Amino acid sequence: MDILSLGEKIKKLRKEKNMTLKELAGDRITAAQISHIERDKSHTSYELLEYLSGKLDVSIDYLLETKEMQSRKITDNLILQSEVYIKCNELENAQRQIAEVIEICKKYDLTDNYGKCNFLLATINLKNGNYSEAVSDFEKALYFFIKDNDTDNIFKCYLNIGNIYMKDGFYKGAISRFDFAEDVLDKSKNEGVESYKDLYSKMAYCYIKLDKSEKSLEYIQKVDSLDKKNSSMEEVEMISLKANNFLNMGKYEESKEYFKKALDILEKEDNKTGMASVYLTISEIYKKLGNRDKALEYSYKVYDIKKDSEDDYMMTGLFKIIEVYVENEEYEMAKKYCKIALASSIKGKNKLNEYRALRFYSDMYRKQNENNLAIEYLNKCINIISEVGNNKILANIYIDLGELYSTISKDKELEYYQKGVCMYRNLEII
Structure with missing residues (x-):
């Protein structure tokens, strides 16, 4: 993946083929002329390049590629690879790769890719919970994206800062960034249905937090008027492997295509998770508004x-379903979904979720x-929470048991x- 001048390429290829000057x-x-060319001391004609490409078994296009063209191709591929690392949660690998890209971008003045690097660093900081650093990196990225009129990434920056x-509970600030994001989305050619749904659900949530119910419902209705998508990580790994092989071989275009395929698959995964997040937000809003049917x-x-x-989103959805049925006193339906939640919790070895399911049973009875x-x-809950070691929950269970025994045993x-x-x-609670 070296960035080479014409002379450096010819010298490297000649040595790989064990050829003398x-x-x-x-x-x-003459050999002396070849030596001058390899040291970039003399220019070559197109006819001579045809001759050299034939002897070295490469295309003329490869020989003619400038350092700037090579730097563009290499950084494009390394950025895609970094994105795959981030999607797969290999954050240290991503950071190492981005540092390499930044150095190349600085050297060859690749402003758009420099912006993408800042965006990826912001994403890593976001995943690591470093929110102020993430905001700073997103704002740096915005500067470059606005300069290049990159609407897709401008939208993503505003959305992430809003998130x-x-x-942080700064709902007015979030709404202002979401408004900017909506303006960008309106002007872009991409319809972005999933993006609108995610954006509108978040705006609805912020407005409900600011006690503006009418505004909140307005954005929920916008989500309702729009439309809803699974993939295998094994396929991503295989495609990424092929992409890396092409990258190491210097076949940048082929590598780029495979990295894009991997990202497309990962994006579909994100859509599914993203939509679950949207629907959970809307469910919570309707619950706060007292509309249980819509929450359900x-x-x-x-x-x-x-x-x-069977991930955390599914469990949260299940528990919200159970909660509404319990509030509606539809206990048979609540028990049906409690049974599913309990089985899934035991299968996933998640003790806190197992406790939550058992706690619902106790509340119903x-x-x-x-x-x-x-x-x-509740006694089953005590066994689980004692194992988990959460004394606050355990104390609450003991108080609830005291209340239950008030009519049974003093x-x-x-x-x-x-x-x-x-x-x-x-626990210094009292």
Whole structure:
């Protein structure tokens, strides 16, 4: 992946073929002339380049590629490779690669790729939870993207800065960045349906946090008026392997195409996860607005999208479904989904999710005045939370057990209240 002058290329190829200066010169020119060309001391005619390309078994286009053209191809490919590393959570590899790209960009004044590097560094900082550094890198990237009128990446920068502000509770700042992002999206040629849905759900969330319900509903309705997408990581690994092989062989265009294929697959994965995130946000908004039916509808959408992967999004969707059914006193439906949540939690060896499912069972039995069954499930919760070591949750369970025993056994009631209060004191809650 060296960036070479014409002379350096000819010398490198000649040495790879174990040819002497005289052998390369043949009857066409002298060894001294070849030496001058290899040291970039003299210019060559097109006819001589045809002769040299034939002797060295390469294309004339390869020989004619300037250092700037080579730097462009190499940095394009390394940036794509860095993106794949980031998607696969190999952040150290990505940072190492980006540092290499930045040096090449500085040397050959590749401003657009320098902007992409800042964007990728911001993405890494975002993944590592370094939010102020991420904002700074996104703003640096914006400078270059605006300069090059790169609307796709301008949109992504505004969206990401808005996401960070939203996470920090700076909702007005988030909305201003989302407004900028919407303006960019409106002007771009790409329809960006998924992008609009993600953007509108976030704006709806910010407005509900600012107690502007009408505005929030306006953006939810925009999401409703739009339209909804899975892939295999094994395929990504195979495609990336081919891309790396082409890159090492100097076949930059082929490498670039394979990196793009890998990214397309990863983007589809992100769409699925992204839409789950959108629907969870909308579900939460409807719940806060008191519209349980709509909250349930969007929780089901999350579950439907992610049930094959059984990840955190699926579990969150399931628990939201259960929560609504419990609030609606539709206990049979709630138990049906509790059973699914419990099985998935045990399968995934996630003790906290197992606790949450069992806790729902206990709450349901308590609401139905079946206190002995409610106590039985809380005792199962104690075993799990003791294993996890979360004393705050454990203290809450003891207080709840005290309340349940109030109509059954005064001794047990006092015992569990004392346990809970003692733990609260140790945790300095009271």
